[in-house]
Amino acid sequence: MSESETESDYSLPDDLPAVQDALISWYEDDHRSFPWRETDDAYEILVSEVMSQQTQLGRVVEAWEEFLDRWPTTADLKEADRADVVGFWTDHSLGYNNRAKYLHEAAREVEEEYSGEFPETPDELQNLMGVGPYTANAVASFAFNNGDAVVDTNVKRVLHRAFDVPDDDAAFESAATEAMPDGESRVWNNAIMELGGVACEKTPSCDTAGCPWREWCHAYETGDFTAPDVPTQPSFEGSRRQFRGRVISTLKEYDELPLSKLGPRIRVDYAPDGEHGREWLEGILSDLADDELVELDTRDGDGDEDEETVARLRR
Template identity: 40%
Template sequence: MIDCQSGGSRQFAGVLKPALKKDALEDPVGFRRALRAWFEKEGKDYPWRRTRDPYAILVSEVMLQQTQIAAVLGRGFYARFMERFPDTRTLASAEDDVLLKTWEGLGYYRRARMLREAARVVEEQCGGEFPKDHQAVLGLPGVGRYTAGAVMSFAYDEAQPLVDGNVARVLARLMDFSEEIDGGKAQKQLWAWAEELLDRAYPRIYNSALMELGQTFCRTGQPDCLECPVAKFCRTRHPAELPKKAKRVKVTELDEHVVFAERDGCVLLKKLEAGRREGMWRLPERAAAEVADWALLHRRKYGITRYRVTLHVHADEGIEAGEGEVWQPHADVPGLVMPPADRAALAAVTGDAEEIA
């Protein structure tokens, strides 16, 4: 049973949290109405909310998997990608260099390649028509349960539940769910609640509102419960302590040693042929022992998955081009796809701000 203490509010972190007045599962209609009324008045205007094009929505969802909305919009990633690849036909035929250059700066480049694979399936197996069936969308390369549901609800207004990071946080607090949400059992429960609370009459609005609630009032850390439009439906007494997550994987420290070699207006670079950076160009790497006595030009740190990397850039002490390493004219470097750390290091060494662009 839910502990509905008397009184209009509960104390947390020095402010008052509105007390539970109605249970969302017992009054789902009231919960949906309150959420919809807030969103229809206060919901943000994003480019992907102005369209019903399933392809454009898919692009936005894939970009937002690992990137903040502010970065996707503020740095023009979404607009630039859609201008270069406005439909599945243009994306399906994209060359690797062009695709990665357009995606540059977003990281996790596998996402761009999986988007292209999905576009190719649409072109080759669906006659260029984006599928309208949920299972068909779910079958596209790189598309999981959340992404398929997002496309179906936002493009076709089909009643599909969604659970992303924001929704999981909202549901964990709403239901006072104290289990670690990373586990399979917990995920099954969260999806079950999402299904039960789903507004089947207005799925597009409802799912957008639930996600935005997690981005705004029900944000990570200390939520704004006093202004939350559905606070009266929230069970938890300690929202800042939820959701519970498994302990993070320990970050591993790594060192990388690369060389800045410049001759006759060219810089030595290597195109990577495998791994997460496949198809990208970077400064040639050498073993630490080989460059131990070489002058250090620049040092910078960057993070990649569970690694914290220190990149050391050494001066050329008579380096010879190795396998796959090419002398690239400086004028061509801005057009090459490079990891952000390498591009920033190269800019720092050369003093050329345009290298970062």
């Protein structure tokens, strides 16, 4: 789809200032309370954004508060033992634990390369380890009011339903940018994500949530509330993520473990030659080693025993 075709496939309302004012007023009158919405500290916001990537917001609150109690600044996090940070991530079921490693490294970069002061633009923030375009824009928006229009699955759903924006990334980027009032990225991005999170969910609650865009909304007018497909998060139970976390938790209890003893500790059906046996375990450990979370050594066995691989947390 060309840029000209994309732009001609939708149009925002002529009275765009009224649309903008309605959403901001709706958000400021009443919205879900999260502690990271009450701060403009870039480090605190970065922690919340990284934690929220795979975890429901309600569960993030406790983890976020405990993390910041333990490591309240980038200077504190930089000095932390990386194994402790990864262990915290695993203990709180915060998704892929390599994100903890990236957060730890980003804190070091802020301290050593930016003299303890966060960069303030989306482009500059992407220079930090593990900070991609979405997270960089969120930090720039919520910490410095200096971001671009956010485009996540909630925002896409809102724009598709409200203004009939086609299911095309370029169209969503264009429409989101056009809709956001200049210099208002902090409140606007919070507001439009809130709209998608409480009113324009997969099953919409337009009237009960008091959606401020009903008078302009294409879906509300036509009754057609279809929306772009939203990928579903794979089940955590039984997933590779779950067993990566179990490896980290188990190795926290021991200085090191040979694979023959590690395997049975992370799954009850472990059998060296089985489907979830030695080869399966070596694959998980190889991934963790690539992420610089564990170290593997091969040693001679005792007596007549063959060589044995030993795993430990990398510190």
